[in-house]
Amino acid sequence: MNFYNKTLSFLNDFKYYDKYFNADVYESFKYEVQNLKLFPQNNYFSCDYLLKGDYKGIKVTIGNIHLKYKERKLIAFLSGISETDVFDGIILCFDSKKIFTSTTVVRVDCGTIFNKFCSIKGLETVRLEDPVFEKKFEVYSSDQVGARYLLTTAFMERLLKVRKKLKVPVFCSFENGCVYIAVKSNFKTWSLNDINSLLYVNKNISVDLEMIFSIIDTLHANESIGM
Secondary structure: OOHHHHHOHHHOOOEEEOOOOOHHHHHHHHHHHHOOOOOOOOOEEEEEEEEEEEEOOEEEEEEEEEEEEEEEEEEOOEEEEEEEEEEEEEEEEEEOOOOOOOOEEEEEOOOHHHHHHOOOOOOEEEOOOOHHHHHHEEEEEOOHHHHHHHOOHHHHHHHHHHHHHHOOOEEEEEEOOEEEEEEEOOOOOOOOOOHHHHHHHHHHHHHHHHHHHHHHHHHOOOHHHOO
């Protein structure tokens, strides 16, 4: 058992996956994330850590990811690479109790980085009856009825609660039969390549994960949410 897994042993069988020693799992996760409608177009992916495990009977995948869109531009006869930061933060993935085949994406109300990426190809804007939720988020879906089936009053209330609690942008999507929650953050990275990281992992990883699990607790507060 490596250092990470010993550190995480109290988290009910959570396992750390390394991009070098677990390349197949890492690449599968990379492909999954880069093809989500949740994020704007991107062609660069990196992941500081990838965890998979069980939390209170829920299968959870956690990744600290960085997404960018890089393109080559020609300026004054000089070629260079332009980079746009798409997303930096944590993404959670867990199974939905509801069966669905549609895609529904919930993003913060367009602004800052998402201004140029507001519309989502293949999805339509969904208008909901909750004025508070409508003010904070924009919803897109491949199925208007399906979106309302997934975005229950209970779920909307709890997503607003998560956003208020964390005080950072929160995004959500229902894709591939799963629920994805993306939390834009300034989480510190941890890697055994840095001797100081050993102290960081011991002291602070539980704090990071406590915040992550509080999201799941909020969204799974009871069976009525239907997730």
